[in-house]
Amino acid sequence: MAVGINKNKSLTVGELAQRCGVAISTIHFYEKKGLIEGWRTTGNQRRYGRQMLRRVAIIRVAQRAGVPLAKVKEHLDRFPRGTITAKEWAKLSQDWHDMLQDRIVALTQLRDQLGTCIGCGCLSLEDCPLRNPDDVLAEEGSGAMLLVD
Amino acid sequence: MAVGINKNKSLTVGELAQRCGVAISTIHFYEKKGLIEGWRTTGNQRRYGRQMLRRVAIIRVAQRAGVPLAKVKEHLDRFPRGTITAKEWAKLSQDWHDMLQDRIVALTQLRDQLGTCIGCGCLSLEDCPLRNPDDVLAEEGSGAMLLVD
DNA sequence: CCTTGACCTCAACTATGGTTCAGGTTGTAT
């Protein structure tokens, strides 16, 4: 019954889940998706190496950064099993850093456009950057897309 | 056949979709969700007032800002049908601006932590802010959460 | 030994935000 902290070797699914702050079902899910990997006891119970703590940690960081699991898996599959070295993690975190940077820039642009619109009575004035330019674009034959990108 | 641009009054579903840069099925979907509203011809075809252009535009802006549709609906329901005034839009865009600001701050923090980790060989060093503090937190009895929040 | 918590599988379900398809109807240009 007692969840003894097993300082030495393998982790049960419950331990891994608790230590990573996720539900057990999430660990099952990640394993089914091939994001993490472990072995089984003779009684078919999951056991994980301690490196899976880091792996789940990385998955969670990536998710916070907005990386979908499939993308995370792609990255993690480059170091198939086990430990990710500092250098490998540096590459990963550089990639995700850059992606985050892009997302931040996009959101910041949008935020600033909203800021402008608060001042301008947006979506009703001719020069509003958020305004769908209605007939203008319609007459240009384009799809009348909202905003620049 | 020809999609004549009807300068004067109502918009067909296809016109609205094209002018907003979304699929027709998306317009159907938004209508079913109660996000937009129109009327029907005697032949049961959808017609929309021009104010729906702005309404769909607002929905798309909100989505880019990460507002779920249910939330958008909540906001839009405050001005039940038709035109949203400049003042009302100002309130809306202020709210979404603030929300965006929060998200930007969160992502920026994460980005900067990733930046630190690129330098520190992250997730393997004791002082890494992204590192799951493993046994430390485990011994504190907490869930060994990743990162501060 | 036996209870009890932790574990197992598989299927179904949740929510979000849509898309696709089948089968049938409308509206308009020629």
Add this chain to the structure above:
DNA sequence: ATACAACCTGAACCATAGTTGAGGTCAAGG
């Protein structure tokens, strides 16, 4: 008048990211 584009409905399906539940097994303390 007729063809053909555009429209209609409803159900099924897609992806993402899991959660929940039923029914059964494992393992460790007393």
